[in-house]
Amino acid sequence: MDLDVAQVRAFVRTAEELHFGRAAGTLAISQQALSKRIARLEALLGTPLLLRGGTGVRLTEAGRRFLGPARRTVAAADAAVAAVSGADRPLHVDTWGHLYAPMRTLARVAGRAGELVSGHGRDLPSVAKALLNGDVDAAFGRVHPPLPAGLAHRLIRLEPVDAVLSADHPLAAEPALRPDRLSGGVLWAPGPLDRLDFLHRFAVRFGVRHTATSVNLGLGHFLAEVAREPDRFSLMPADVPLPRVPGLRSVPLTDPTPLYAWSLLWRSGDEHPGLKGLVTACAEEGGRSRWLEYDPARDWLPEPPASGPEPV
Structure with missing residues (x-):
């Protein structure tokens, strides 16, 4: 059985998007052409790979088994082409x-x-x-x-992490801090913690009970928000060059040092x-x-x- 890479690629994109329109868009083909490629692949394999219905697109059991090898097939095909024509591609x-x-x-x-x-x-x-x-x-x-x-x-x-906090924070004058000493403050985050794994895990590990989120409009805006309130703090890798924000302090964390x-x-x-x-x-x-x-x-x-x- 010889697989058509274009058909396999169409299946992989649709399985990842779970939407025929979006998958077709990423491949720069019409939705009708995408559907035909997948239908031909399913006919060749003798089994449905995707379920189409009012609730959207879902993988069949066969589709779930096929997805991993299908991804590797597409990657191998791309690598083969690159070996011939794209060795100097950035x-x-x-x-x-x-x-x-x-x-x-x-x-x-x-x-x-x-x-x-x-x-x-x-x-x-x-x-x-x-x-x-x-x-x-x-x-x-x-x-x-x-x-x-x-x-x-x-x-x-592995990069050491410092605490950044308002100059009016009760701990701002300390030469170094244990992470658990920040537990009474408000961890200021540039987005929802369920999307910021490091900050979420830090809060859980060191007992930080209060968190608040902001919109990520860049480092300067974010740090200005931290400096604005005396109970806020956040975390930054020690090597990040910080913009000049009035009223902001950076304090190393030790015992243990978060990395x-x-x-x-x-x-x-x-x-x-x-x-x-x-x-x-x-x-x-x-x-x-x-x-x-x-x-x-x-x-x-x-x-x-x-x-x-x-x-x-």
Whole structure:
């Protein structure tokens, strides 16, 4: 049985969007053409893959079993084409967690990793979707479970986190703080905590009972909101250059020191020649700059690092 990659790609996009119109739009084809491709694939396989109805599109049991191998088939086809025609194509790298300035780290290795083209995804789920769709080659940000099947990642950097708070906060004059001393304050977040895994886990771990959210209009606006009220605080990686905001203080956190984990994420089986160069450059810079130092007796991570990084 020979599979038509265009038909398999049509199924994968529809399974991910669960909407024929949106899936067709991402493939730049009509909805009718998309439906025909999937119907031909289902006829070839001899079983329905998708259920269409008034409640939307759902995967059948066969469709759920087929989705993982189908994604790998599409990725392998894309890699085969790239091996012939796209060896010199720039590596497209998406980033997320923009308030924490992920490009600071990539800028340290960009000159040694070949030509990079950067993008700006909204969050981990949207970036993961772009990777699985083949829209980008790699991504950089904080990886946390659940991670969709078909993706691999490698820990690149562990960055100490400071507390940022109003100069009128009762703890603003302290030279350093234990995280649990912030439990009585209001954790100010640039969005809903269910989408900000690190801040959510920090609040749970250190007993922060009061949280409030803001609209993410950039780092300067966010920090000005923190500085405005004496009971507010938030968290920022220590290496982020802070804008000059009147009435703002940055205080190191110790005993334990929270660490923000930056990882490189890519689609399993991706053979883009620039990916290995980027991973190698990150590993070399990490060794020089001691990016991966972690002592469980001294530091806190929501997810302690695994025994070893996944190879590329």
